[in-house]
Amino acid sequence: xxxxxxxxxxxxxxxxxxxxxxxxxxxxxxxxxxxxxxxxxxxxxxxxxxxxxxxxxxxxxxxxxxxxxxxxxxxxxxxxxxxxxxxxxxxxxxxxxxxxxxxxxxxxxxxxxxxxxxxxxxxxxxxxxxxxxxxxxxxxxxxxxxxxxxxxxxxxxxxxxxxxxxxxxxxxxxxxxxxxxxxxxxxxxxxxxxxxxxxxxxxxxxxxxxxxxxxxxxxxxxxxxxxxxxxxxxxxxxxxxxxxxxxxxxxxxxxxxxxxxxxxxxxxxxxxxxxxxxxxxxxxxxxxxxxxxxxxxxxxxxxxxxxxxxxxxxxxxxxxxxxxxxxxxxxxxxxxxxxxxxxxxxxxxxxxxxxxxxxxxxxxxxxxxxxxxxxxxxxxxxxxxxxxxxxxxxxxxxxxxxxxxxxxxxxxxxxxxxxxxxxxxxxxxxxxxxxxxxxxxxxx
Amino acid sequence: xxxxxxxxxxxxxxxxxxxxxxxxxxxxxxxxxxxxxxxxxxxxxxxxxxxxxxxxxxxxxxxxxxxxxxxxxxxxxxxxxxxxxxxxxxxxxxxxxxxxxxxxxxxxxxxxxxxxxxxxxxxxxxxxxxxxxxxxxxxxxxxxxxxxxxxxxxxxxxxxxxxxxxxxxxxxxxxxxxxxxxxxxxxxxxxxxxxxxxxxxxxxxxxxxxxxxxxxxxxxxxxxxxxxxxxxxxxxxxxxxxxxxxxxxxxxxxxxxxxxxxxxxxxxxxxxxxxxxxxxxxxxxxxxxxxxxxxxxxxxxxxxxxxxxxxxxxxxxxxxxxxxxxxxxxxxxxxxxxxxxxxxxxxxxxxxxxxxxxxxxxxxxxxxxxxxxxxxxxxxxxxxxxxxxxxxxxxxxxxxxxxxxxxxxxxxxxxxxxxxxxxxxxxxxxxxxxxxxxxxxxxx
Numbered sequence: 001x002x003x004x005x006x007x008x009x010x011x012x013x014x015x016x017x018x019x020x021x022x023x024x025x026x027x028x029x030x031x032x033x034x035x036x037x038x039x040x041x042x043x044x045x046x047x048x049x050x051x052x053x054x055x056x057x058x059x060x061x062x063x064x065x066x067x068x069x070x071x072x073x074x075x076x077x078x079x080x081x082x083x084x085x086x087x088x089x090x091x092x093x094x095x096x097x098x099x100x101x102x103x104x105x106x107x108x109x110x111x112x113x114x115x116x117x118x119x120x121x122x123x124x125x126x127x128x129x130x131x132x133x134x135x136x137x138x139x140x141x142x143x144x145x146x147x148x149x150x151x152x153x154x155x156x157x158x159x160x161x162x163x164x165x166x167x168x169x170x171x172x173x174x175x176x177x178x179x180x181x182x183x184x185x186x187x188x189x190x191x192x193x194x195x196x197x198x199x200x201x202x203x204x205x206x207x208x209x210x211x212x213x214x215x216x217x218x219x220x221x222x223x224x225x226x227x228x229x230x231x232x233x234x235x236x237x238x239x240x241x242x243x244x245x246x247x248x249x250x251x252x253x254x255x256x257x258x259x260x261x262x263x264x265x266x267x268x269x270x271x272x273x274x275x276x277x278x279x280x281x282x283x284x285x286x287x288x289x290x291x292x293x294x295x296x297x298x299x300x301x302x303x304x305x306x307x308x309x310x311x312x313x314x315x316x317x318x319x320x321x322x323x324x325x326x327x328x329x330x331x332x333x334x335x336x337x338x339x340x341x342x343x344x345x346x347x348x349x350x351x352x353x354x355x356x357x358x359x360x361x362x363x364x365x366x367x368x369x370x371x372x373x374x375x376x377x378x379x380x381x382x383x384x385x386x387x388x389x390x391x392x393x394x395x396x397x398x399x400x401x402x403x404x405x406x407x408x409x410x411x412x413x414x415x416x417x418x419x420x421x422x423x424x425x426x427x428x429x430x431x432x433x434x435x436x437x438x439x440x441x442x443x444x
Numbered sequence: 445x446x447x448x449x450x451x452x453x454x455x456x457x458x459x460x461x462x463x464x465x466x467x468x469x470x471x472x473x474x475x476x477x478x479x480x481x482x483x484x485x486x487x488x489x490x491x492x493x494x495x496x497x498x499x500x501x502x503x504x505x506x507x508x509x510x511x512x513x514x515x516x517x518x519x520x521x522x523x524x525x526x527x528x529x530x531x532x533x534x535x536x537x538x539x540x541x542x543x544x545x546x547x548x549x550x551x552x553x554x555x556x557x558x559x560x561x562x563x564x565x566x567x568x569x570x571x572x573x574x575x576x577x578x579x580x581x582x583x584x585x586x587x588x589x590x591x592x593x594x595x596x597x598x599x600x601x602x603x604x605x606x607x608x609x610x611x612x613x614x615x616x617x618x619x620x621x622x623x624x625x626x627x628x629x630x631x632x633x634x635x636x637x638x639x640x641x642x643x644x645x646x647x648x649x650x651x652x653x654x655x656x657x658x659x660x661x662x663x664x665x666x667x668x669x670x671x672x673x674x675x676x677x678x679x680x681x682x683x684x685x686x687x688x689x690x691x692x693x694x695x696x697x698x699x700x701x702x703x704x705x706x707x708x709x710x711x712x713x714x715x716x717x718x719x720x721x722x723x724x725x726x727x728x729x730x731x732x733x734x735x736x737x738x739x740x741x742x743x744x745x746x747x748x749x750x751x752x753x754x755x756x757x758x759x760x761x762x763x764x765x766x767x768x769x770x771x772x773x774x775x776x777x778x779x780x781x782x783x784x785x786x787x788x789x790x791x792x793x794x795x796x797x798x799x800x801x802x803x804x805x806x807x808x809x810x811x812x813x814x815x816x817x818x819x820x821x822x823x824x825x826x827x828x829x830x831x832x833x834x835x836x837x838x839x840x841x842x843x844x845x846x847x848x849x850x851x852x853x854x855x856x857x858x859x860x861x862x863x864x865x866x867x868x869x870x871x872x873x874x875x876x877x878x879x880x881x882x883x884x885x886x887x888x
Contacts, residue, residue: 041807043805043867044867047808047868052808053808058807061806295865296862297862299873315860321862322865324865331869333864335864361487363485363491363497364491364496365496365497393840395864395870396837396840396841396864399840399841399847399863399876400843400844400847402861402864403853403861403863404847406853406857409847409850417850418728418740418766418779418850419846420766420767420779420839420843420846421738421768422767422769423488425768425840426839428485428487428740428743430843
């Protein structure tokens with residue numbers, strides 16, 4: 001049998017290769033990675049920049065040598081796949097000036113995503129950086145360690161923008177954050193985002209909402225609501241799937257711009273799979289293709305595809321877009337559909353309620369507020385999604401809601417779950433249950 | 445219509461009365477409480493004893509006066525119901541030497557539970573206390589504040605025993621804890637209990653496992669593996685339902701010894717309901733009647749019955765026995781069926797796996813181990829229950845498993861849930877997902 005070939009050596013690709021190795025010990029497995037690093041935790045980069053993680057090596061889950069030596073995977077770093085011939089079942093590889101073809105029996109495209117470059121004059125200046133991979137992280141930290149960075153502008157108020165605002169603040173920089181929308185953290189909704197914004201301001205972050213950065217002049221100097229001279233600009237405007245290689249090979253791209261896949265992670269092309277930040281996944285709530293470039297989605301899909309190519313067809317599983325981030329002293333979490341336009345587009349009649357709960361029993365010292373916005377569908381009573389924020393007890397409190405979405409629970413059913421209770425960890429009625437009760441009434 | 449009469453003014457009773465008031469504004473509602481306190485958080489008592497909560501009043505969720513004045517509930521404290529006549533639909537009440545009958549249209553028995561008194565010689569001595577209600581808590585704290593208590597023996601290693609060991613330790617007492625079984629925290633299983641025991645010993649608790657207390661002599665002095673002179677003995681040997689009043693009235697008692705109820709919380713007797721620590725509930729996993737005297741079970745059932753008697757039949761909902769406790773620096777949580785004999789009795793073919801996960805990404809500072817034992821059924825692949833322990837991130841990590849039990853998820857389905865991930869809060873594959881994967885393999 002021709003080998004299982006994987007394009008891309010990060011979460012999806014290495015998960016697939018490792019799982020295929022375990023399930024099919026005798027099969028040849030070849031992974032092409034255009035960069036130097038494989039299987040690294042990009043989510044840890046803000047904490048590396050902040051100085052809480054000593055070395056980039058700490059972010060590498062499994063080294064390239066271990067994949068080669070212990071898992072018997074033919075991992076070829078600094079080897080870029082530049083073309084796929086789906087008829088011949090070959091990929092064309094460029095490496096150190098050489099160019100060669102490699103045939104495949106099964107092919108996984110796990111080419112990841114790239115940082116979006118917004119159309120801003122001067123974005124290609126030397127003092128404008130992004131944070132997408134380990135070399136990016138190293139470049140930023142080297143600038144910080146050079147001592148020449150005191151003022152930073154962060155362009156974009158998504159996960160990475162907010163996490164990096166904290167990272168730069170932790171390195172004693174003055175931070176201004178620019179978001180062109182009215183709120184940061186768009187997937188969390190304005191109710192929760194407003195609390196995060198208040199907290200960011202309390203931490204000393206200069207927040208410029210509804211503010212488009214028009215240009216970055218020499219200096220550098222950010223031209224937006226006013227002109228601001230800084231030492232470094234970080235652009236965190238989101239990511240875009242690396243789908244061109246697939247598109248050039250005639251493989252179908254979905255409406256989101258990522259590679260279209262079915263429930264087994266297969267593209268429209270025989271023997272070709274796609275997973276991770278370059279691929280679509282089905283949404284747990286809407287059932288529609290969605291683009292959720294997050295680590296668990298990539299790992300799960302890779303692992304499932306590794307099982308499938310070894311002969312045991314395994315669904316990659318839907319994604320609810322569950323996410324959590326730390327924003328200074330806050331935990332901010334979300335799952336499901338929390339944007340009404342998206343709910344309506346999927347055929348739902350959405351409504352939401354917001355409650356303030358508590359992280360501990362009222363009489364137990366040290367508790368703090370937990371705010372939950374919970375979304376449901378008036379027609380079916382189903383829970384559609386949730387956003388939460390608080391100083392503790394939020395990160396894992398989103399998980400019962402994510403689980404409820406997986407099985408289409410109604411708000412009433414959510415309110416009747418037997419969730420854990422003890423005074424140090426919550427009130428008798430967990431805030432999730434209270435939100436379920438209030439939503440059930442609102443949907444009636 | 446004759447009034448809605450409630451016997452017992454704590455969690456189940458007052459939840460029912462309050463909900464019935466909201467749903468049926470014009471109905472007469474009478475609550476009889478034999479004690480002085482109503483609607484109090486007994487779960488907070490260990491922290492009151494420890495000194496972290498200043499006043500017993502802090503534990504009262506809603507005062508008696510507020511029930512009377514703001515909720516228009518005819519709440520009669522220090523009024524004990526001594527008989528129920530289900531044919532005449534009356535209860536007989538004793539209060540301040542008077543005795544009278546009160547007719548009911550609907551009756552809720554919410555008489556709670558009492559501390560079990562194990563058959564130990566000398567258990568009725570003055571220096572032997574239990575902790576079940578607010579006066580118990582006051583009595584213990586008064587002893588501590590008198591300064592005459594330096595050495596304490598705790599008899600029983602369940603939730604209350606472990607929490608009280610921490611409370612006495614926090615009051616600078618030397619604590620010895622006696623458990624007649626081989627392990628503390630029986631509903632959590634030996635794997636998790638063993639970690640708790642190690643931690644208790646590290647905190648300086650003298651742990652006497654598999655040790656029956658034979659007598660409490662004058663002094664007092666505990667006679668067990670050896671004779672130990674102490675200043676105070678706390679007996680925490682569990683609770684037994686207060687079901688005699690119902691039994692005397694001919695109302696059916698279940699095999700657990702608690703009052704038998706159906707899905708609406710009705711007893712076998714027309715117009716008579718039971719809820720809380722005196723009543724059975726259906727188990728989420730087995731579907732069988734079970735006895736789970738915990739706060740949320742009581743609150744949920746009371747609220748549902750309040751809705752039902754107001755004309756909208758509402759299930760009390762099953763209980764999974766979800767529970768969490770703080771044991772010094774550990775969080776210990778459980779849900780579902782985690783005792784193999786009980787699983788087999790319910791027709792399952794149980795198996796369990798144990799994994800060590802982490803509370804944060806491996807490279808993120810400050811994380812700690814999270815151990816999960818996950819139980820499943822070999823025949824169906826279903827998840828049956830889980831126990832967990834760790835220094836952080838455990839209390840709410842049990843909730844997605846509790847939610848999964850509610851909808852009969854298999855281990856494979858559990859492993860594919862889209863749970864939250866960020867480096868400060870867990871690894872990419874949450875320990876719950878890893879446990880699901882390992883269990884799914886073990887059940888194959």
